[in-house]
């Protein structure tokens with residue numbers, strides 16, 4: 763079997779990073795293929811993308827689309843998807859929320875519109891991006907953080923979200939925490955999708971965002987895992 767190939771835009775971590783973290787944590791070899799927007803259009807227009815979107819994962823000639831499906835496949839390979847059906851569903855629930863949160867976050871930047879008979883993303887005006895981002899960080903993200911804190915506190919005597927060992931759900935929360943960290947490069951790097959230029963930007967989430975003890979402890983545990991630490995040193999958010 764060949765290594766799976768993960769395709770995503772080369773300007774950021776986005777919806778592909780959870781799958782990367784899972785592969786890396788589980789020591790599963792994969793090819794990380796960053797592509798330009800031009801290459802994306804070529805793949806889309808030649809019918810290689812089942813939903814005309816990225817990420818996709820190619821596994822021995824089969825293409826898997828949708829970030830949660832890709833991450834679940836990776837989690838099963840990496841041993842990070844629980845064998846117990848109820849615990850598995852609990853992790854699905856959290857990873858579905860990961861996607862909901864990213865959808866809202868991306869929605870701060872882009873609208874989805876029909877153009878020339880095709881559903882595509884359209885960039886919002888900088889002023890609107892700022893309004894939506896402020897709302898996102900003031901309300902949506904804080905609200906979800908409190909929910910994650912509560913889930914950890916009710917998973918008996920463990921620092922993890924579900925059960926007593928780390929699952930892909932913990933990596934999903936970690937991915938969100940790193941993405942929304944006020945020090946993440948994505949806020950300061952002009953070539954990323956997230957950068958908002960003068961005079962409205964650069965935008966940075968407030969450092970005052972809730973810091974919750976159990977969520978922070980979980981993040982620390984993951985950050986200190988040697989393989990993740992090495993990966994993030996060479997590929998910071």
Ligand SMILES: N[C@@H](CCC(=O)N[C@@H](CS)C(=O)NCC(=O)O)C(=O)O
Nearest residue numbers: 776777815816817828829830882883
């Ligand atoms: N539900 C999909 C959403 C994927 C998605 O929106 N991908 C964006 C980049 S983050 C994309 O390729 N957009 C191109 C388009 O929709 O025109 C997933 O979770 O993978």
